[in-house]
Amino acid sequence: MSSGNEESWWTEQRNRRSQQCRNATCTCHIEGTLEPDLALALAKRNRVALRWTSIDELKAQYEFEDLQSFLDLYYALMKTLKTKDDFKDLMVAYLTRANADGVKHTEVFFDPQVHVCTNGLDFNTVLDGLLEGMAIGRERFGITGGLILSIVRDMDIDSANMILDLAQPRKNEILGIGLDSAEVGYPPDRFVDQFERARSFGWHCVAHAGEEGPAAYIRDALDLLHAERIDHGIHIQDDHELLERVVRDGVPLTCCPLSNLRLQVVHDMRKHPIPEFLHEGLMCTINSDDPAYFGGYAAANYAALADIGMSMEELAALAKNSVDASFASDSRKTQLTEELLAWRAQHGI
Ligand SMILES: [Zn+2]
Numbered sequence: 001m002s003s004g005n006e007e008s009w010w011t012e013q014r015n016r017r018s019q020q021c022r023n024a025t026c027t028c029h030i031e032g033t034l035e036p037d038l039a040l041a042l043a044k045r046n047r048v049a050l051r052w053t054s055i056d057e058l059k060a061q062y063e064f065e066d067l068q069s070f071l072d073l074y075y076a077l078m079k080t081l082k083t084k085d086d087f088k089d090l091m092v093a094y095l096t097r098a099n100a101d102g103v104k105h106t107e108v109f110f111d112p113q114v115h116v117c118t119n120g121l122d123f124n125t126v127l128d129g130l131l132e133g134m135a136i137g138r139e140r141f142g143i144t145g146g147l148i149l150s151i152v153r154d155m156d157i158d159s160a161n162m163i164l165d166l167a168q169p170r171k172n173e174i175l176g177i178g179l180d181s182a183e184v185g186y187p188p189d190r191f192v193d194q195f196e197r198a199r200s201f202g203w204h205c206v207a208h209a210g211e212e213g214p215a216a217y218i219r220d221a222l223d224l225l226h227a228e229r230i231d232h233g234i235h236i237q238d239d240h241e242l243l244e245r246v247v248r249d250g251v252p253l254t255c256c257p258l259s260n261l262r263l264q265v266v267h268d269m270r271k272h273p274i275p276e277f278l279h280e281g282l283m284c285t286i287n288s289d290d291p292a293y294f295g296g297y298a299a300a301n302y303a304a305l306a307d308i309g310m311s312m313e314e315l316a317a318l319a320k321n322s323v324d325a326s327f328a329s330d331s332r333k334t335q336l337t338e339e340l341l342a343w344r345a346q347h348g349i
Contacts, residue, residue, distance in 0.1 A: 024298060025145075026107075045086075091108070105145050149177055153181050171202065179208055183212050208230075230246075232260075
């Protein structure tokens with residue numbers, strides 16, 4: 001294939017993929033959008049010594065073999081983020097990719113405990129940079145959204161409390177609270193006080209549960225943390241009574257197929273339960289988790305499901321779920337739904 005043909009093939013693939021997730025909303029971790037080229041540029045800009053100096057050397061590290069090698073790289077590269085502009089640039093780079101994928105609204109997790117308690121940054125530096133990046137995304141691409149302050153569940157609980165103290169004066173600039181990182185051994189019942197406090201701030205509550213942990217963590221996230229949305233939740237397949245309850249109550253699950261494959265939560269994409277979940281009436285949505293590390297952004301996740309045989313109609317239903325499951329304003333949801341319907345009509349889906 002000549003390079004011109006190759007380029008048009010890629011453009012076609014890109015267009016096909018962005019069509020599949022047209023008008024979707026998406027969640028991800030902003031730290032998980034740090035691509036190797038930006039990480040190297042930040043390391044140079046901030047004089048942070050990394051073990052990897054060339055782009056090829058660093059890119060090779062993204063082929064990690066297990067959760068630990070992923071986390072080692074993830075935390076090492078987070079040290080390259082130092083200034084407000086770094087966080088702004090990271091957000092703008094992410095929103096540029098989200099826009100190319102057809103994403104219209106995004107609710108982005110950030111992990112201030114790592115930036116502040118481990119890496120010694122000022123909380124306001126982190127928040128200001130991310131918010132500035134989101135404002136640029138709104139102006140440049142029309143992407144709406146907000147930030148979800150995520151508790152890193154395997155860090156000291158005092159650091160979570162300290163972050164909530166720092167966030168309180170700026171509670172109106174943050175959309176919600178989340179719970180992420182290593183799940184097993186850190187069940188939801190440890191975080192009841194922090195989620196209660198977040199609710200007193202007027203924040204939405206979401207939690208990673210049932211990703212590597214058991215279905216019982218999903219139940220506890222609902223009952224004890226009052227989570228409005230469950231991130232991942234894939235192990236709900238092990239508890240049919242809970243699944244029926246979640247269907248009945250219309251609790252959304254933010255599924256991340258490529259992440260599940262990379263972290264071996266599923267071993268074969270063809271066996272991913274999303275088609276079955278959708279059939280059972282679960283409100284699943286498609287998201288990218290840590291897209292720089294797990295093989296792609298929103299559109300790549302939709303494409304992975306198309307590749308296992310999900311129809312455009314099913315993918316459009318997932319996009320519609322993502323609008324309904326988001327914390328966008330009612331008027332924004334109506335607008336996104338109308339755009340999605342118009343797109344479906346135009347393509348006969
Ligand atoms: Zn996640």
